[in-house]
Amino acid sequence: MANWFSALARTRQQLTQTLTRLWRGGAAAGQTLENLEEQLLRADVPSRLAGELLQQLRRTAGEGGPEAVAELRRLLAEALGQPADFTWTGDRKPRTFLIVGVNGSGKTTTCAKLARQAAQTGCRVLLGAADTFRAAGADQLARWADYLQCDVVTGAFGADAAAVAFDALAAAQARGCDVLLIDTAGRMHTKTPLMRELQKVRDVLAKRQPGAPDEVWLVLDATLGQNAIVQARQFHEAVPLTGVVIAKVDGSSKAGFIFAVTRELGVPIRFIGLGEGADDLVPFEADPFVEALLGKAERSAIDAR
Numbered sequence: 001m002a003n004w005f006s007a008l009a010r011t012r013q014q015l016t017q018t019l020t021r022l023w024r025g026g027a028a029a030g031q032t033l034e035n036l037e038e039q040l041l042r043a044d045v046p047s048r049l050a051g052e053l054l055q056q057l058r059r060t061a062g063e064g065g066p067e068a069v070a071e072l073r074r075l076l077a078e079a080l081g082q083p084a085d086f087t088w089t090g091d092r093k094p095r096t097f098l099i100v101g102v103n104g105s106g107k108t109t110t111c112a113k114l115a116r117q118a119a120q121t122g123c124r125v126l127l128g129a130a131d132t133f134r135a136a137g138a139d140q141l142a143r144w145a146d147y148l149q150c151d152v153v154t155g156a157f158g159a160d161a162a163a164v165a166f167d168a169l170a171a172a173q174a175r176g177c178d179v180l181l182i183d184t185a186g187r188m189h190t191k192t193p194l195m196r197e198l199q200k201v202r203d204v205l206a207k208r209q210p211g212a213p214d215e216v217w218l219v220l221d222a223t224l225g226q227n228a229i230v231q232a233r234q235f236h237e238a239v240p241l242t243g244v245v246i247a248k249v250d251g252s253s254k255a256g257f258i259f260a261v262t263r264e265l266g267v268p269i270r271f272i273g274l275g276e277g278a279d280d281l282v283p284f285e286a287d288p289f290v291e292a293l294l295g296k297a298e299r300s301a302i303d304a305r
């Protein structure tokens, strides 16, 4: 199973040397802080945030040293905040999750990973394959369901996504499932634009069960960095999001864009994808993220001696 530290290796790589120099402090600390700003930007930390951080660091820890690194850590964690607690079960049964995002962002894989997490807490899970755009779309989710040994409802290739979602909710109700995860398409085969289609899926679910879907989660591809934020805004406008999952953090050198998600969208990040396997998903927490992003400057400083 992947972990935070190895997943963030590519993003961290760019920062390590500068942080080590910052940790050592001394005469060149001013220059080091300038390099740090540049490298935070390269890791796709939003420029306003990077600017604010550096201003603060210059004020409080301009000489560098271990305190400067500790302060940077604290400021980054503070910028992320901690999302409110998340539980798989709620007032309604099933609790319905609509998983949206562009093609290839990692939706289907994320549905499988989420199914496993929910099942591990004792929930009975049903997967709904409302990506009817690709013939392989439903097959991919059905294979995951088979592997995870959970229920799945699929629609025929080209079927109406909203109808499949409706059937999945009906089945989840009939079978007494706790959690329903609905996978959707990232591209449309009909003349209906994607966002319209998602709104229709949402409305049809609400008709079957008032209040459904309980959650609308957007899956973002971390390798896109801040380019993903533009997509996120479009989705958020069409189907108001209640959460974000960041997939492919393990392959990204731009994981700093995660700061833009919390700051610019105001939607909590719920989970982070750290690999392709069913277990490669962890709840999002600010402290281990920042820890893995910055690494141990003190450690590298000692190693470099």
Ligand SMILES: Nc1nc2c(ncn2[C@@H]2O[C@H](COP(=O)(O)OP(=O)(O)O)[C@@H](O)[C@H]2O)c(=O)[nH]1
Pocket: 101, 102, 103, 104, 105, 106, 107, 108, 109, 110, 186, 247, 248, 249, 250, 251, 272, 273, 274, 275, 276, 280
């Ligand atoms: N390395 C890595 N690959 C991932 C992750 N999540 C998904 N993928 C891969 O990304 C590709 C697209 O994923 P898929 O779930 O089919 O995307 P969808 O089109 O949004 O449903 C697949 O090859 C997945 O194995 C992740 O967290 N890390």
Ligand SMILES: [Mg+2]
Pocket: 107, 108, 109, 131, 137, 183, 184
């Ligand atoms: Mg898919």
